[in-house]
Amino acid sequence: MEETQPVPRVGVVLFVLKGKSVLLGRRRASIGESTFALPGGHLEFGESFEECGARELMEETGLEMGKADFLTVTNKVFLDKSKHCHYVIVFLRAVLADPNQVPQNPEPDKCDGWDWYDWDNLPQPLFSTLDEMVRSGFNPFPST
Ligand SMILES: Nc1nc2c([nH]c(=O)n2[C@H]2C[C@H](O)[C@@H](COP(=O)(O)OP(=O)(O)OP(=O)(O)O)O2)c(=O)[nH]1
Numbered sequence: 001m002e003e004t005q006p007v008p009r010v011g012v013v014l015f016v017l018k019g020k021s022v023l024l025g026r027r028r029a030s031i032g033e034s035t036f037a038l039p040g041g042h043l044e045f046g047e048s049f050e051e052c053g054a055r056e057l058m059e060e061t062g063l064e065m066g067k068a069d070f071l072t073v074t075n076k077v078f079l080d081k082s083k084h085c086h087y088v089i090v091f092l093r094a095v096l097a098d099p100n101q102v103p104q105n106p107e108p109d110k111c112d113g114w115d116w117y118d119w120d121n122l123p124q125p126l127f128s129t130l131d132e133m134v135r136s137g138f139n140p141f142p143s144t
Pocket residue numbers: 011012013029031036037038039040041042056076087089110127129130
């Protein structure tokens with residue numbers, strides 16, 4: 001039988017911003033279990049980064065994405081417990097199509113729920129990639 005070699009995967013992750021707040025949810029997933037993370041997921045065949053971000057946001061929170069811009073990219077190997085993965089993650093900054101939309105939690109097996117958190121008072125623990133970005137001084141807000 002042919003053996004499948006592990007390969008790097010591409011993820012698209014969103015900093016959804018509202019005022020000075022960012023949308024986070026506590027993960028229920030093997031990587032980053034119980035940590036606060038941004039919405040996002042795996043890029044599917046043929047998708048643009050924006051299409052992937054909008055699809056993942058809708059699937060995970062029921063929210064409709066508005067304008068989105070490229071922010072940064074990371075290249076990270078996760079050696080979590082028994083699961084080893086390698087991700088290239090494209091981070092987008094996004095706003096909601098309608099800022100009055102309220103996040104839902106259609107995937108309760110994957111997330112405890114979504115809420116807005118002040119950037120200057122983020123919850124802990126943060127998902128490792130996000131934690132590293134915050135510690136390095138990364139700021140997703142547009143410079144005025
Ligand atoms: N959702 C999310 N993923 C992140 C963040 N930072 C980061 O490096 N990632 C990486 C690790 C994740 O395993 C990978 C893909 O995101 P995900 O696990 O949410 O993927 P998904 O929604 O498609 O999940 P699934 O359907 O496979 O369960 O992106 C983050 O803040 N949020």
